[in-house]
Amino acid sequence: MYSPIKLALKYIRYYLTASNGRGFEIHSPFVFDFITKVLNNSRKFHSFHKIEHCRNMYLKDENELQIEDFGAGSRKKLFQNRRIKEIAKSSLKPKKYAQLLYRMVDYYQPKTIIELGTSLGITTAYLSSANSNAKIYTLEGSSEIAQTARKTFQFLQLENIELLEGEFQKTLPGLINSLNSVNFIFIDGNHRRTPTVEYFRLFLEKSTENTIFIFDDINWSEEMERAWGEIIHHPQVTTTIDLFFIGIVLLKKDFKSKQYFKIRF
Numbered sequence: 001m002y003s004p005i006k007l008a009l010k011y012i013r014y015y016l017t018a019s020n021g022r023g024f025e026i027h028s029p030f031v032f033d034f035i036t037k038v039l040n041n042s043r044k045f046h047s048f049h050k051i052e053h054c055r056n057m058y059l060k061d062e063n064e065l066q067i068e069d070f071g072a073g074s075r076k077k078l079f080q081n082r083r084i085k086e087i088a089k090s091s092l093k094p095k096k097y098a099q100l101l102y103r104m105v106d107y108y109q110p111k112t113i114i115e116l117g118t119s120l121g122i123t124t125a126y127l128s129s130a131n132s133n134a135k136i137y138t139l140e141g142s143s144e145i146a147q148t149a150r151k152t153f154q155f156l157q158l159e160n161i162e163l164l165e166g167e168f169q170k171t172l173p174g175l176i177n178s179l180n181s182v183n184f185i186f187i188d189g190n191h192r193r194t195p196t197v198e199y200f201r202l203f204l205e206k207s208t209e210n211t212i213f214i215f216d217d218i219n220w221s222e223e224m225e226r227a228w229g230e231i232i233h234h235p236q237v238t239t240t241i242d243l244f245f246i247g248i249v250l251l252k253k254d255f256k257s258k259q260y261f262k263i264r265f
């Protein structure tokens with residue numbers, strides 16, 4: 001993970017070099033449509049208030065959870081205790097990005113959505129509320145976190161979510177095998193290079209040319225930058241959009257050549 005200073009410098013560079021999306025440099029009709037109708041749409045949807053209320057409750061919650069650490073790749077399970085309010089502060093996607101995901105689901109209407117990394121279920125709640133006809137599969141390895149996420153779904157009365165508990169390497173292959181296709185994938189757990197690229201390859205098996213991938217924290221560390229670099233150069237990838245804190249990957253075949261966009265958000 002980069003130091004806060006390095007990350008800030010990277011962000012400044014991104015901000016100064018990214019397109020504001022309003023110029024003539026956006027030649028892709030899909031991306032132009034995405035910028036004007038989804039990215040820069042400031043509409044507030046009815047569900048936002050309820051979900052943010054739930055986030056605010058967690059931000060004040062002093063209770064501790066015992067959580068597994070998957071980062072070290074150790075055979076032994078490493079546990080640590082963390083307050084719910086600390087998890088809510090540091091692990092969840094901020095509302096700006098969670099609400100962008102909501103607008104994407106609302107606009108593109110994907111039917112099968114997968115989230116890798118549920119945490120307290122706040123972003124899952126956005127994905128779920130954006131289309132009650134979609135099925136959301138969300139994967140979480142840490143048992144007490146998963147239990148809390150289930151409470152989030154109950155509290156918000158969300159019924160189109162299936163939470164798969166366990167390490168991604170155990171739960172993901174079976175899930176992918178059981179599905180005919182996947183339409184929208186949010187990869188927000190295990191921010192290391194090799195697993196990130198492997199998850200992407202696994203999902204490709206059940207992707208269509210309309211599948212949308214969102215990768216979290218693509219500029220967070222050298223490993224994640226390298227993972228993003230490998231993914232965007234994959235032969236099946238035709239368009240990528242770098243929004244600094246997240247990256248969007250498309251496989252649409254109607255684009256003649258690869259297009260890489262960096263858009264200010």
Ligand SMILES: C[S@@+](CC[C@H](N)C(=O)[O-])C[C@H]1O[C@@H](n2cnc3c(N)ncnc32)[C@H](O)[C@@H]1O
Binds near residue numbers: 116118139166169190
């Ligand atoms: C950044 S948080 C997810 C945040 C959530 N998507 C949101 O925006 O509200 C990542 C979660 O992934 C889980 N995780 C990380 N690596 C994992 C692995 N290898 N297997 C299962 N779960 C994992 C962590 O326990 C953590 O809760």
